[in-house]
Amino acid sequence: MARMDLRNIAKRYGPVEVMRNIDLAIEDGEFIVLVGPSGCGKSTLLRMIAGLEPISEGEFLIDGQRMNEVAPRDRDIAMVFQSYALYPHMDVARNMGFSMEIRGADAGEKQSKVAEAARTLGLTALTKRLPKALSGGQRQRVAMGRAIVRDPKAFLFDEPLSNLDAALRVEMRLEIARLHQRLKATMVYVTHDQVEALTLADRIVVLDSGNIQQVGTPLELYERPANRFVAQFIGSPTMNVLDVTPAEGGITLRNGTTIGFSPAVPAAIPAVAQLGIRPEHLDIADPDGASMVGVADVVEHLGSDTNIYVQVEGIGPLMLRQHGHLPLRPNERIGLTIPADRMHLFDAEGIALR
Amino acid sequence: MNPALTTGKYLAIAGYVGFAMFPLFWLLKIAVTPDKLVFTEGTALWPSAMTLDNFRRVLTQTDFLSYFTNSLIVSLSTAAVTTMIAAAAGYAFSRFHFRGKPVIIAVMLVTQMFPLLMIIAPIYSIIAKLGLLNSLSSLIIVYTAFNIPFATFLMQSFFDGIPGDLEEAAMIDGCSRFQALRKVIFPLTLPGLGATLGFVFTAAWSELLFALMLISSNDTMTFPVGLLTFVSKFSVDWGQMMAAGVMALVPSCLFFLFIQRYLVQGLTSGAVKG
Structure with missing residues (x-):
């Protein structure tokens, strides 16, 4: 059980600054997901927490103790790597019990802990196998088992599911969620997959080019993104963004339609602004009298949902997602309306207007 | 097919x-x-x-056994010392970034570019001034120096083939860097160590040029130099020379038999890494 504090952390490689001003407090038992595109610094941040990368500036504390200079092995954390990093020359049982072996733990105690972890993860039949004789999912379980046996203050996960196929990924995701519920340990999880982030996290930290963009619960990020980057990163399919100009009591789209605000009027709208609307929040309307009219370009029938790419007159392509099956064919004319309470507005820098 | x-x-x-x-x-x-x-x-x-007369005469009437022992001492020591240094250097090149690393690598490469003949005279003079002429240690020192660059690159490619994640996982599991090296990396490098040992051993075992220059006393002659004693002014004793040659093959064969299990694995993994 651990509380972690990251205070004004920066990371530099020589003169190149790759992360700056990272401030984050991770509560005891919290499941934090670091998410962002490739190269945003999420793995680097995790490695600084683990002690595998030196911290260039700022302070990192576990339970109030400064950790900057503490070696990884003394931080009392466990990490699950993307590559699993199982020791190829040790069988499953020894892999899982390695941390206790190093600490010189009692053999009987080690055996019972390994056996227990193997049982929870369904690995009991495999304990004598070498990693090369295991499937990807089994290796993933062994890596988790190793972390469990380590019995650490906190668990770190570095994109643990990205080497698995889709079905297995869902299964292991569930497995990790259960693990967190059972152990109630602090967990920091790095992924580029927003579905993993949204399903697992207590709080999500969205990173882009070395900066924290927003920290919040999955729902907060979805409903009140702090900026356009977060708005477009969280949610699938990606949020539509349109250029708009201010108008009396509302905004004007590029096709000339004005949408009034209801109920709340945000602060003054700058001359250059953008409107964000999620595909699932666009409404279909009768082409006559709709605020936007377009032609269905491509229609994807997913069964539970229908995705429609619409070429909107005077605006350009928009994506629309409707629940259930929509009997729509390509090149069909379609009207769209934007519900005023579902709009997100951003200024020229992409900061949300509220 | x-x-x-x-x-x-x-x-x-x-x-x-x-x-x-x-x-x-x-x-x-x-x-x-x-x-x-x-x-x-x-x-x-x-x-x-x-x-089998030739074999009997080589063993009983010549100093072959002494040459053989000398060669064994020189080759085994060279292989052991070189591999130890090369493993340490290869590990450092593979895992650490430090100032001067590219320069050191370049210099090591440069040493491989010159024909050995060019440096025989200076080496002779250095060894003579050190008072090491006619000693086995002179050969061990010279062979070790010559073999370290290549052996280091060989070892580096083996270490490069071992993912860094493994060490980091071990360090998070509670190892110091040295413990991680000993418990996780070392066992995985055995093929590489085997290949390097074998390579250096054979190179030292069959080296003639420096052994000829630095050794003139019969007591410290290695086997390739000793073989030349079968060539007299007027004749060559072919039978004995070949018998000695056959016996000289034995340690090489035994050595490779011993390490071949690692070698097959090792050479391929080294090859892929290039």
């Missing part, structure tokens, strides 16, 4: 093996040929009579 292709493939391999092994076969053939038949049946594939 097409049976004709398979047959062709095996024929090609057999042809190559025959070509490569023929000198060894000839060595063995001459070694068991009685002296009086060497010239009369010179081109026959197998002599009409066989004898």
Whole structure:
């Protein structure tokens, strides 16, 4: 059980600054997901927490103790790597019990802990196998088992599911969620997959080019993104963004339609602004009298949902997602309306207007 | 696969093996040929009579055993010292970034570019001033120095083939860097160590040039130099020379037999890494 504090952390490689001003407090038992595109610094941040990368500036504390200079092995954390990093020359049982072996733990105690972890993860039949004789999912379980046996203050996960196929990924995701519920340990999880982030996290930290963009619960990020980057990163399919100009009591789209605000009027709208609307929040309307009219370009029938790419007159392509099956064919004319309470507005820098 | 292709493939391999092994076969053939038949049946594939006399005489009437022991001492020491240093250096090159690393690597490469002949005289003078002429340690030092660059690159490629995640996982599991090296990395490097040991051992075992220059006393002669003593002013004792050669092959063969399990694995993984 651990509380972690990251205070004004920066990371530099020589003169190149790759992360700056990272401030984050991770509560005891919290499941934090670091998410962002490739190269945003999420793995680097995790490695600084683990002690595998030196911290260039700022302070990192576990339970109030400064950790900057503490070696990884003394931080009392466990990490699950993307590559699993199982020791190829040790069988499953020894892999899982390695941390206790190093600490010189009692053999009987080690055996019972390994056996227990193997049982929870369904690995009991495999304990004598070498990693090369295991499937990807089994290796993933062994890596988790190793972390469990380590019995650490906190668990770190570095994109643990990205080497698995889709079905297995869902299964292991569930497995990790259960693990967190059972152990109630602090967990920091790095992924580029927003579905993993949204399903697992207590709080999500969205990173882009070395900066924290927003920290919040999955729902907060979805409903009140702090900026356009977060708005477009969280949610699938990606949020539509349109250029708009201010108008009396509302905004004007590029096709000339004005949408009034209801109920709340945000602060003054700058001359250059953008409107964000999620595909699932666009409404279909009768082409006559709709605020936007377009032609269905491509229609994807997913069964539970229908995705429609619409070429909107005077605006350009928009994506629309409707629940259930929509009997729509390509090149069909379609009207769209934007519900005023579902709009997100951003200024020229992409900061949300509220 | 097409049976004709398979047959062709095996024929090609057999042809190559025959070509490569023929000198060894000839060595063995001459070694068991009685002296009086060497010239009369010179081109026959197998002599009409066989004898082990040559072996007996080499062992009892020459200093072969002493040469052999000297070679063994020099080769084993060189292999051990070189591999130890190369492993440490290769690990550092593979895992750490430090100032001057590219320069050191470049200098090591440069040392491989010059023909050894060029530096025989300076080496001789250095060894002479150190008072190490006619000593086995002079050979060990020189061979070690020559073999370290290549052995280091070899070891580095083996370490490069071991993912850094493994060490980091071990360090998070509670190892110091050295413990991680010993418990996780070292066992995985055994093929690399085997290949390097084998390579350096053979190089030292068959080295003639420096052994010839630095050793003149019969007591400290290594086997390749000793072999030359079978060449006298007026004749060459072919039978004994070949018998000595056959016996000199034994340690190399044993050594490779011992490490070949690691070697096959090792050479391929090294090859992929290039």
